[in-house]
Amino acid sequence: xxxxxxxxxxxxxxxxxxxxxxxxxxxxxxxxxxxxxxxxxxxxxxxxxxxxxxxxxxxxxxxxxxxxxxxxxxxxxxxxxxxxxxxxxxxxxxxxxxxxxxxxxxxxxxxxxxxxxxxxxxxxxxxxxxxxxxxxxxxxxxxxxxxxxxxxxxxxxxxxxxxxxxxxxxxxxxxxxxxxxxxxxxxxxxxxxxxxxxxxxxxxxxxxxxxxxxxxxxxxxx
Amino acid sequence: xxxxxxxxxxxxxxxxxxxxxxxxxxxxxxxxxxxxxxxxxxxxxxxxxxxxxxxxxxxxxxxxxxxxxxxxxxxxxxxxxxxxxxxxxxxxxxxxxxxxxxxxxxxxxxxxxxxxxxxxxxxxxxxxxxxxxxxxxxxxxxxxxxxxxxxxxxxxxxxxxxxxxxxxxxxxxxxxxxxxxxxxxxxxxxxxxxxxxxxxxxxxxxxxxxxxxxxxxxxxxxxxxxxxxxxxxxxxxxxxxxxxxxxxxxxxxxxxxxxxxxxxxxxxxxxxxxxxxxxxxxxxxxxxxxxxxxxxxxxxxxxxxxxxxxxxxxxxxxxxxxxxxxxxxxxxxxxxxxxxxxxxxxxxxxxxxx
Numbered sequence: 001x002x003x004x005x006x007x008x009x010x011x012x013x014x015x016x017x018x019x020x021x022x023x024x025x026x027x028x029x030x031x032x033x034x035x036x037x038x039x040x041x042x043x044x045x046x047x048x049x050x051x052x053x054x055x056x057x058x059x060x061x062x063x064x065x066x067x068x069x070x071x072x073x074x075x076x077x078x079x080x081x082x083x084x085x086x087x088x089x090x091x092x093x094x095x096x097x098x099x100x101x102x103x104x105x106x107x108x109x110x111x112x113x114x115x116x117x118x119x120x121x122x123x124x125x126x127x128x129x130x131x132x133x134x135x136x137x138x139x140x141x142x143x144x145x146x147x148x149x150x151x152x153x154x155x156x157x158x159x160x161x162x163x164x165x166x167x168x169x170x171x172x173x174x175x176x177x178x179x180x181x182x183x184x185x186x187x188x189x190x191x192x193x194x195x196x197x198x199x200x201x202x203x204x205x206x207x208x209x210x211x212x213x214x215x216x217x218x219x220x221x222x
Numbered sequence: 223x224x225x226x227x228x229x230x231x232x233x234x235x236x237x238x239x240x241x242x243x244x245x246x247x248x249x250x251x252x253x254x255x256x257x258x259x260x261x262x263x264x265x266x267x268x269x270x271x272x273x274x275x276x277x278x279x280x281x282x283x284x285x286x287x288x289x290x291x292x293x294x295x296x297x298x299x300x301x302x303x304x305x306x307x308x309x310x311x312x313x314x315x316x317x318x319x320x321x322x323x324x325x326x327x328x329x330x331x332x333x334x335x336x337x338x339x340x341x342x343x344x345x346x347x348x349x350x351x352x353x354x355x356x357x358x359x360x361x362x363x364x365x366x367x368x369x370x371x372x373x374x375x376x377x378x379x380x381x382x383x384x385x386x387x388x389x390x391x392x393x394x395x396x397x398x399x400x401x402x403x404x405x406x407x408x409x410x411x412x413x414x415x416x417x418x419x420x421x422x423x424x425x426x427x428x429x430x431x432x433x434x435x436x437x438x439x440x441x442x443x444x445x446x447x448x449x450x451x452x453x454x455x456x457x458x459x460x461x462x463x464x465x466x467x468x469x470x471x472x473x474x475x476x477x478x479x480x481x482x483x484x485x486x487x488x489x490x491x492x493x494x495x496x497x498x499x500x501x502x503x504x505x506x507x508x509x510x511x512x513x514x515x516x517x518x519x520x521x522x523x524x525x526x527x528x529x530x531x532x533x534x535x536x537x538x539x540x541x542x543x544x545x546x547x548x549x550x551x552x553x554x555x556x557x558x559x560x561x562x563x564x565x566x567x568x569x570x571x572x573x574x575x576x
Contacts, residue, residue, distance in 0.1 A: 114302070116298055116300065116302040117302055117304060117305075119264075119267075119269050119289075119296075119298070119302065120296070120298060120302035120303075120304070120360075121290075121304075121315070122267075122268070122269065122288075122289035122290045123267055123269075123289060123290075123294055123295070123296040123316075123361075123364070124290075124315050124316035124360065124363075124364060125290050125291075125316060125318070125364055126290055126315070127288075127290050128290075130290075134315065135304055138306045139305065139306055
């Protein structure tokens with residue numbers, strides 16, 4: 001059992017969710033209220049990581065993070081080490097890969113809040129920020145939680161992108177999914193089985209939670 | 223406090239109208255669905271912005287104010303209560319006072335609408351009528367300079383509506399601000415409003431007292447002939463034991479199904495034009511109890527089989543919609559003496575009130 005890899009994965013998953021969920025709340029709410037004609041295009045871009053092969057996505061991210069790119073150069077100058085094959089690079093990649101997992105449920109959650117309630121909140125003297133805090137989030141929080149849980153679970157299991165941009169540096173970029181692969185490669189079936197069981201348990205729990213939450217939001221708004 | 227509005231817009235909803243409402247006055251905005259009534263309310267609340275807008279409340283311009291800064295109380299058609307908050311929570315959400323002062327004021331408002339003992343319930347645990355009352359309490363909690371009611375009675379059943387009307391009438395002393403009531407129900411407008419404005423396709427067709435609007439042919443065209451009826455003023459004379467109330471009117475006695483008002487009270491009745499028959503001599507041997515003597519003022523012949531006859535009955539105008547054939551048979555012309563005949567039971571209770 002590779003505890004270091006598990007810890008790294010949990011940290012990566014928690015940080016990804018922590019950074020991504022607030023962004024998804026702001027953007028998801030905007031998209032939910034948007035009447036823009038270009039909305040389908042924006043939504044398609046957000047969903048892109050779902051359909052793109054992880055290796056393709058990983059390749060582009062690696063190129064964007066690498067030495068020849070403006071972002072890679074800037075990072076190297078400011079922090080003195082490369083963005084690619086670092087934990088920070090892995091986190092950034094993980095955030096990008098998980099955009100649809102956080103954004104889609106949260107956007108749907110805000111769409112499910114009737115416009116009339118926002119109007120009623122405004123007529124009750126609430127500013128848009130107060131409305132978000134006192135009316136929309138209390139009604140949409142199961143969706144926000146779903147977004148967080150999906151992001152967390154998906155980060156734990158991400159393999160292709162992690163391998164491409166992170167390599168497998170123990171304690172830095174070697175996540176549990178990579179570790180399982182390594183164990184199988186080195187015929188350590190027992191460790192692979194243990195770690196797989198842990199991931200399975202986490203996945204079953206998160207998915208169950210997600211379904212419970214989506215039922216709850218449905219009941220709450222009916 | 224006086225509300226004055228002027229809206230002008232082309233797309234997507236055409237609007238071109240202006241009106242004003244005095245403090246404590248209820249203006250009924252009446253019109254067919256899609257006429258722009260709700261858009262006018264939403265524009266006053268700032269939820270919709272017509273291209274050209276003037277809204278002054280006691281001389282203060284609201285045009286550039288965001289909705290949450292405007293002191294409007296709005297009762298939405300489907301109430302739009304916050305589902306995750308209790309009745310008290312909903313009322314508190316619109317109060318300026320927070321904490322225990324807020325809770326006290328919320329309780330006072332809930333008592334006012336007769337829901338003092340349901341403060342802890344969530345909207346899902348309340349009936350339609352109770353939700354409606356919470357919505358009214360929430361609108362009043364805003365201490366509004368303008369109160370807006372968007373078809374607030376359309377989603378409840380008839381008996382509930384009756385008791386809500388009574389509730390609103392009882393609340394009149396609290397309603398010191400201009401009130402705009404959107405409705406498509408003439409009876410409701412007659413019951414609750416002091417003045418009426420008829421709108422169609424975003425334009426004001428006519429406005430004035432209920433009696434004035436009732437006689438306006440332009441309003442008739444918009445509201446439909448079935449809704450057309452004149453308003454008469456009469457005084458309660460007696461409550462008879464057989465369930466009939468007698469009203470005194472200069473043109474003769476009127477008999478209506480028993481009403482609650484005390485003897486001596488002045489009441490207004492809306493008599494639908496298609497319920498009124500005309501005779502050229504005093505009819506006898508007839509079941510209808512109401513026979514008013516009058517004089518034909520004018521006869522408007524329609525394109526179809528009908529004609530609208532204006533009858534001067536004791537100084538007030540009564541409308542009768544009869545066939546052109548009957549106009550010819552009876553030999554009715556301007557100035558003819560005639561008798562208007564009306565069944566008592568055709569005068570529904572909700573068309574008679576103070």
